[in-house]
Structures are given as structure tokens and as C-alpha cells.
Amino acid sequence: MSTVDEVEMKPQSIEATSAEEIEEDERESCFGWFIVFICWLMHTIYLGLQYSFATLFPFLLDEFQESRGNTSLILGVQIGCITSFGMFAGPLVQRIGHRNAALTGHLLQILFVILAGIADT
Numbered sequence: 001m002s003t004v005d006e007v008e009m010k011p012q013s014i015e016a017t018s019a020e021e022i023e024e025d026e027r028e029s030c031f032g033w034f035i036v037f038i039c040w041l042m043h044t045i046y047l048g049l050q051y052s053f054a055t056l057f058p059f060l061l062d063e064f065q066e067s068r069g070n071t072s073l074i075l076g077v078q079i080g081c082i083t084s085f086g087m088f089a090g091p092l093v094q095r096i097g098h099r100n101a102a103l104t105g106h107l108l109q110i111l112f113v114i115l116a117g118i119a120d121t
Contacts, residue, residue: 035099042106045113046082050075 053075060071085105093101 031099035102038106039102042109046109049113050078 057071060074061068064071089101089105092104096104
């Protein structure tokens with residue numbers, strides 16, 4: 001059995017970082033901040049729509065001339081879709097990575113908000 005004194009301590013060497021590695025790290029850092037911005041923007045839009053639904057509800061009733069039940073179904077479907085798509089997020093993150101999965105999800109969310117905005121009924 002060896003003691004701590006008998007174990008040979010080897011100094012770790014510090015490797016010089018090349019200019020290419022530094023450039024790659026800077027690009028990676030910029031891409032990371034872009035992802036953070038997109039996530040912040042989409043969460044702001046999503047939570048803004050969700051929390052302001054009670055304020056928008058009378059205007060939605062007037063605009064679409066639907067019953068209160070059908071109009072309130074909008075928020076229920078939105079929350080249900082976000083909750084149910086969570087089960088697909090894990091495997092997607094494992095397959096394409098967390099950054100690409102987040103960016104893909106937020107770009108799809110932007111697309112669906114735009115499509116919902118031009119809906120007639």
C-alpha cells in the first residue's frame with residue numbers, strides 16, 4: 001500500500017494556444033450569445049402572449065366572433081403543445097446538440113407565431 005509521500009507528483013505542462021484555436025473560441029462565444037439572445041427573445045414573446053391572454057381575450061372574442069370556449073381553447077392548445085413537445089426535445093438534444101435544438105425550436109416558434117398572426121379564423 002502506498003502513501004501520499006510515495007506517489008510521484010508530475011507537473012502538468014501548459015500548452016500554448018494557437019491563433020486558430022483562439023479564433024474558433026471567439027466564434028463559438030459569439031454564436032453562444034446569439035443563442036442566448038434568441039432564447040431570451042422567444043421566451044419574452046411566449047410569456048408575454050401567455051400572461052397577457054386575459055387582457056387580449058375580449059379583443060379576440062370580438063375579432064373572431066367565436067364562443068368563449070373556442071376562444072379560450074387557444075391558450076389551452078398553446079400550453080398543451082409546448083408541454084407535449086417537451087418529450088421530443090430530449091432525444092432531439094441528444095441527436096443534434098442543445099444549441100441547434102434550441103435554435104431550431106425558437107425559429108419554429110417564430111414561424112408559428114407569424115402564421116397564427118395571419119390566420120383568418
